[in-house]
Amino acid sequence: MSVVRLRQAAKESVSGLPREFWWLWTSTLVNRLGGFVATFLAMYLTVDRGYSAMFAGLVGALHGLGGAVSAVVSGVLTDRLGRRPTLLVAQLSTAVTVAVLGFVQNPVAIAVVACLVGMTSNASRPAVQAMIADIVAPGDRVRAFALNYWAINLGFAVSAAAAGLIARHGYLTLFLADAGMTLLCAVIVFGKVPESRPERERTGEGVVADAPEREVGLGAVLRDRRFMAVVALSFLVATLIQQAFVALPVAMGADGLSSTDFGVAIATNGVLIVAVQIPVTRFLEHRDPAPLLMVSALLTGAGFGLTAFAGSVGMYALAVMVWTVGEIINSPTQMGLVARLSPTHGRGRYQGMYTLSWSLASLIAPLAGGAVMDRFGADALWAASAVVGLVAAGGYMALGRALRNRPAAGESGGGVGAGAGAASGAAAASASASAGEGGQVGAASGGGTGAASGAGVPSVGAGSS
Numbered sequence: 001m002s003v004v005r006l007r008q009a010a011k012e013s014v015s016g017l018p019r020e021f022w023w024l025w026t027s028t029l030v031n032r033l034g035g036f037v038a039t040f041l042a043m044y045l046t047v048d049r050g051y052s053a054m055f056a057g058l059v060g061a062l063h064g065l066g067g068a069v070s071a072v073v074s075g076v077l078t079d080r081l082g083r084r085p086t087l088l089v090a091q092l093s094t095a096v097t098v099a100v101l102g103f104v105q106n107p108v109a110i111a112v113v114a115c116l117v118g119m120t121s122n123a124s125r126p127a128v129q130a131m132i133a134d135i136v137a138p139g140d141r142v143r144a145f146a147l148n149y150w151a152i153n154l155g156f157a158v159s160a161a162a163a164g165l166i167a168r169h170g171y172l173t174l175f176l177a178d179a180g181m182t183l184l185c186a187v188i189v190f191g192k193v194p195e196s197r198p199e200r201e202r203t204g205e206g207v208v209a210d211a212p213e214r215e216v217g218l219g220a221v222l223r224d225r226r227f228m229a230v231v232a233l234s235f236l237v238a239t240l241i242q243q244a245f246v247a248l249p250v251a252m253g254a255d256g257l258s259s260t261d262f263g264v265a266i267a268t269n270g271v272l273i274v275a276v277q278i279p280v281t282r283f284l285e286h287r288d289p290a291p292l293l294m295v296s297a298l299l300t301g302a303g304f305g306l307t308a309f310a311g312s313v314g315m316y317a318l319a320v321m322v323w324t325v326g327e328i329i330n331s332p333t334q335m336g337l338v339a340r341l342s343p344t345h346g347r348g349r350y351q352g353m354y355t356l357s358w359s360l361a362s363l364i365a366p367l368a369g370g371a372v373m374d375r376f377g378a379d380a381l382w383a384a385s386a387v388v389g390l391v392a393a394g395g396y397m398a399l400g401r402a403l404r405n406r407p408a409a410g411e412s413g414g415g416v417g418a419g420a421g422a423a424s425g426a427a428a429a430s431a432s433a434s435a436g437e438g439g440q441v442g443a444a445s446g447g448g449t450g451a452a453s454g455a456g457v458p459s460v461g462a463g464s465s
Contacts, residue, residue: 014147016140017136017140017143017144017147018135018136020135020192020193020194020196021132021135021136021144023188023189023192023193024128024131024132024135024148024189024193025147025148025151026151026188026192027185027188027189027192027193028128028148028151028152028155028185029151029152029154029155030155030181030184030185030188031091031155031181031182031185032151032152032153032154032155032156032159033155033158033159033181034155034159034177034178034179034180034181034182034184035155035156035159035178035181036159036163036174036175036177036178037098037101037117037174037175037178038063038121038245039156039159039160039163039245039266040163040171040174040249040259040262040263041056041059041060041063041114041245042056042057042059042060042245042246042249042250042366043249043250043253043259043262044171044174045059045110046249046250046253047253047258047259048171051107052374053250053370053373053374054370054371054374055107056246056250056366056370057246057366057367057368057369057370057371058111058366058367058370059110059111059114059366060114060242060245060246060362060365060366060367060370061362061363061364061366061367062111062112062114062115062118062363063114063115063117063118063362063366064118064242064359064360064361064362064363064364064365064366065115065118065359065363066114066115066116066117066118066119066120066122067118067119067121067122067355067358067359067362067363068122068356068359068360068362068363069119069359070090070118070119070120070122070123070359071122071123071125071126071352071353071355071356071358071359072218072352072353072356073123073352074086074090074122074123074124074125074126074127074348074352074355075126075348075349075350075351075352075353075355076218076348076349076352077348078126078127078130078197078347078348078349078351078352079130079197079216079345079346079347079348079349080348082195082197083127083128083130083131083134083195083196083197083348084127084131084189084193084194084195084196085195086123086124086126086127086348087124087127087128087131087189087193088186088189088190089123090120090121090123090124090127091124091182091183091185091186091189092183092186093120093123094117094120094121094123094124094179094182095179095180095182095183095186096120096179097113097116097117097120097121098117098121098175098178098179098182099175099176099179100113100116101113101114101117101175102171102172102174102175102176102179103172103175118359118362121182122355122359125351125355126348126351126352126355127348128148129145129335129338129339129347129351129354129355130196130197130342130347130348130351131193131196132144132145132148132339133339133342133347133351134196134197134198134347135196141336141339141340142281142285142332142336143281143282143285145332145335145336145339146277146278146281146285146331146332147278149273149277149331149332149335150273150274150277150278153269153270153273153274153277154270154274155270156267156269156270157267157269157270157271157273157274158270160263160266160267160269160270161263161264161267162263163263168259168260198344198345216343216345216346216349216350217349218349218353220346221346221349221350221353222353224341226341226399226402226403227338227341227350227353228353229395229399229402230334230337230338230341230354230399231353231354231356231357232357232395233293233297233392233395233396233399234334234354234357234358235357235358235360235361236297236388236391236392236395237296237297237300237326237330237389237392238357238358238360238361238362238365239361239364239365239368239388240300240301240304240323240365240385240388240389241300241323241327241361242361242362242365242366242369243304243365243369243381243385244266244269244320244323246365246366246369246370247365247366247369247370247373247378247381248262248265248266248307248316249262249266250370250373250378251307251373251378252265252316254378255310255311257313257316261313261316264313264317265313265316265317265320266320268317268320268321268324269320269324269327272321272324272325272328273324273327273328276328277328277332280328280329280332281332284329284332284333285332285336288400289333289334289336289337289400289403290396290397290399290400290401290403291400292329292330292333293329293330293333293334293396293399293400294393294396294397294400295326295329295393296326296327296328296329296330296333297326297330297389297390297392297393297395297396298326298389298390298393299322299323299325299326299329299389300323300326300327300330300389300392301323301326301385301386301387301388301389301390301392301393302322302323302326302386302389303319303320303321303322303323303324303325303326304319304323304382304385304386304389305382305383305385305386305389306318306319306322306382307319307378307382307385308378308379308382308383326389335354338350338351338354369381372384
């Protein structure tokens with residue numbers, strides 16, 4: 001490809017997005033540049049402090065438990081209080097709790113503070129994702145989510161490599177640096193990112209309309225079967241990816257590799273995403289999501305399965321590359337689907353429930369991974385990971401059929417179903433119009449995004465954020 005074509009592709013990837021998005025993007029990048037603690041917590045506990053893999057798994061699980069609680073609560077607060085206040089409180093609280101974690105010595109205190117860190121750090125995710133859906137036009141959301149995910153992984157690639165070197169001089173430096181960068185992130189949001197929560201519809205005279213969109217409660221989210229299927233499948237994939245932050249460093253430590261070696265291997269994940277995420281997203285954004293998600297699940301499971309054959313930094317890095325390709329496909333595809341299914345005045349709750357899938361994975365995966373490694377060995381864990389990937393792929397196949405065979409708009413749950421399954425712009429627009437009159441859940445976002453994309457294709461996930 002010529003330099004001219006590369007420049008044109010880069011311009012098309014970043015043009016047309018609002019200024020507020022780029023400030024939010026910048027805050028995300030700054031935050032991830034200092035994201036040392038979550039990545040190195042397991043190695044800090046096992047290598048530096050001498051605790052067992054089971055204890056490291058327990059602490060990781062408590063970190064996930066805190067995130068699971070805050071995902072739902074933060075989703076509700078994002079809709080009720082606003083995106084910006086929720087985001088600022090979450091970031092300031094994270095800076096404090098991460099700094100405290102670096103100083104505590106007692107095992108019980110470490111576990112409790114790790115739970116608080118999980119709670120505060122995860123609270124920002126529903127707000128960020130809802131804000132992107134608010135400020136970016138429906139036709140640009142896939143690209144915006146991909147760019148935000150790219151920033152997450154650019155920061156992660158740099159921080160993972162740097163943290164391995166910094167850890168040689170003491171882990172406390174990592175904790176304090178993480179807290180400082182999170183505080184800087186809050187400053188950027190406070191100074192540059194305005195509130196984006198949509199107001200209720202008003203008439204030309206400025207009076208609230210008689211039939212505004214109905215507020216969406218958590219019960220409506222739980223009854224949205226297609227969306228909850230996405231959440232369940234996201235959980236399966238997330239349980240695999242979470243092994244990279246607990247089981248993988250423990251396995252590498254057992255093989256005699258250092259924290260620097262782990263930093264190099266796991267940085268492969270971020271570097272690969274930074275290198276290919278944007279061009280791959282341009283290829284994916286107008287394609288049927290179900291086959292893409294199936295392939296992503298198979299690659300993710302296969303990548304972790306390959307870890308059973310790793311014994312050197314190079315082999316571990318190769319396994320990381322395989323499951324990273326699956327993550328690259330899954331993340332933009334799945335997050336766009338979530339945004340498309342989320343009604344305008346329920347985006348926080350929908351994003352909170354989606355974030356919950358990753359938080360629960362953070363809770364369960366460390367416990368399961370640590371227990372399996374202690375009792376059966378690392379190879380058994382990696383074999384089980386390959387099986388989970390196969391199960392998730394089958395689930396995405398079934399989800400694809402459900403999205404194609406959606407019920408009529410008048411049926412129960414039809415609003416969401418129509419938004420999720422729109423196969424063309426016209427179908428999505430029709431669903432949006434019909435549901436808009438009845439105040440049903442799916443119309444506000446599902447139809448709008450489907451119409452804008454023209455092909456009804458989703459995207460983006462994240463977790464990893």
